[in-house]
Amino acid sequence: MRFRPAVKEDLDRLLGCVVDESISWSHPERLLSFLESGNYHFDRIWLALDDQSDEILARAVWWGFPDGPKPLALDCLYVRPSVRDRVEVAAELLRRGHEAFGVVPAYHVFVSNGWRDEPKARAAIAWRWEAAGRAGLTEELERLRYAWTSAEAEVPEPSERLVFRGDDDDEAFVAAFARVAAGSLDFHTRQALTTMDPMTQARQDVSDYRLLEGDREWWRLAYDEGGDLVGVALPSANNAGPVVGYLGVVPERRGQGYADDLLGEITRFHAARGAQRIVADTDAENVPMARAFERAGYRNFAVRLVLSANPVNT
Ligand SMILES: CC(C)(COP(=O)(O)OP(=O)(O)OC[C@H]1O[C@@H](n2cnc3c(N)ncnc32)[C@H](O)[C@@H]1OP(=O)(O)O)[C@@H](O)C(=O)NCCC(=O)NCCS
Known part of the structure; x- marks a missing residue:
């Protein structure tokens, strides 16, 4: 297995990666639009390739602001289910990226409410969590995502005291x-x-x-x-x-x-x-x-x- 950052010529193969687990990932539409906007860069996507077939066995995709000097967040971590030691391959991808960037960006994973009670979501998170920990991402935080919509909620009145x-x-x-x-x-x-x-x-x-x-x-x-x-x-x-x-x-x-x-x-x-x-x-x-x-x-x-x-x- 070989590890290297992606290059432009990898685009088709990157678009062919499919994560069918209950977890957020860099799906083709996201990949294309973020490469275009500059939130993704090829050299902020690390790959693990099969020595013989040269196929992508694993990838880690980092996100940043378009003009930002460093990536700010890990957006997608994927290892083919057929790879023997998924956790270690994922951890190694992260270590390579961290070394190349000189920073250790946090991993942001989006899951549904109540993911702890959903076996598929728990399984998708479990091996990634272990890999992230091995690569130094040891602090865990759960953030609640909220949305206000004009269809469902009122527009508040102005403050009377501020x-x-x-x-x-x-x-x-x-x-x-x-x-x-x-x-x-x-x-x-x-x-x-x-x-x-x-x-x-x-x-x-x-x-x-x-x-x-x-x-x-x-x-x-x-x-x-x-x-x-x-x-x-x-x-x-x-x-x-x-x-x-x-x-x-x-x-x-x-x-x-x-x-x-x-x-x-x-x-x-x-x-x-x-x-x-x-x-x-x-x-x-x-x-x-x-x-x-x-x-x-x-x-x-x-x-x-x-x-x-x-x-x-x-
Ligand atoms: C979160 C925050 C805006 C709440 O402001 P607030 O106007 O005090 O909120 P409320 O008046 O509704 O407080 C509700 C209760 O929580 C308590 N509370 C509010 N902030 C608290 C804090 N930082 N630590 C402990 N208790 C707190 C209040 O004392 C009150 O208690 P009570 O019901 O026993 O009287 C304020 O804590 C804050 O500025 N935190 C730092 C910045 C922050 O966290 N922003 C949100 C980031 S997304």
């Missing part, structure tokens, strides 16, 4: 992000704060949100009537359409339902621009946020499983 304002100065958002990160129940925020100070973490978050497809002008800071900052609300978009982006309440104002005002503003903003569906994710353990989505008529439609490296080890 004023929303844009700000051209990124530093205003950095300062607000640093404040709302304190005491966050979000796994990645907490993980990041174990290796960097709050301002560095906030600056990195702001620059990551700038890479999303939503306009920077959409971002809002939320103030009370006395002019004190209560939180941030960042409507945004990805290549599938409008997303909630990010919202947060400063610690001293939590527990007063401000999450509803901020989420309401984001929903209203998108709805006013004609959005029919708005998508959002939150950690299963971020219960106040999950409840806010449910109160606002967002429906939990799937789960995103994220397997990542411990930042202390990378």
Whole structure:
């Protein structure tokens, strides 16, 4: 078996790979559109090939922003069922990719709600999970995927107690992000704060949100009537359409339902621009946020499983 990154000439054979397991994968339509948009690159797809037939026995496909210098997420991990040690082949593909990229991107797997009770989904995840762990992706996180649709849910009324304002100065958002990160129940925020100070973490978050497809002008800071900052609300978009982006309440104002005002503003903003569906994710353990989505008529439609490296080890 030989391992190498893909090249243009592999395209037909890549399109011929079929994953018929209960798990998200880089199906031909996704592959073609992401190669075209620059979210995928041939040299960010690693292959394991049969020595004799030169057929693709396994592949790992990573995703990134079109102009991003490094891949950000593993999108698809596939090994033919006939391969003897599926787990080790998959792990080796990941190790090769990590070495070539100089980073260890997280694996994002999309599964249906209740996947733990579905034997097919559990089996599809089990061997990938083991392979990911062997390649250093040892941290597990379950994120709930929510969607608001204009057909099913109301457009909320404007907040009666908050004023929303844009700000051209990124530093205003950095300062607000640093404040709302304190005491966050979000796994990645907490993980990041174990290796960097709050301002560095906030600056990195702001620059990551700038890479999303939503306009920077959409971002809002939320103030009370006395002019004190209560939180941030960042409507945004990805290549599938409008997303909630990010919202947060400063610690001293939590527990007063401000999450509803901020989420309401984001929903209203998108709805006013004609959005029919708005998508959002939150950690299963971020219960106040999950409840806010449910109160606002967002429906939990799937789960995103994220397997990542411990930042202390990378
Ligand atoms: C999630 C968040 C926006 C909730 O804001 P909020 O306005 O306080 O939400 P609610 O008022 O609806 O709070 C509901 C309950 O959860 C509690 N709660 C809210 N945030 C909490 C936190 N970070 N830690 C512990 N408990 C929290 C509240 O005290 C309240 O408890 P109670 O019912 O006993 O009074 C806020 O915690 C936050 O800014 N977190 C950091 C950023 C974040 O996680 N954003 C979401 C990313 S998708």
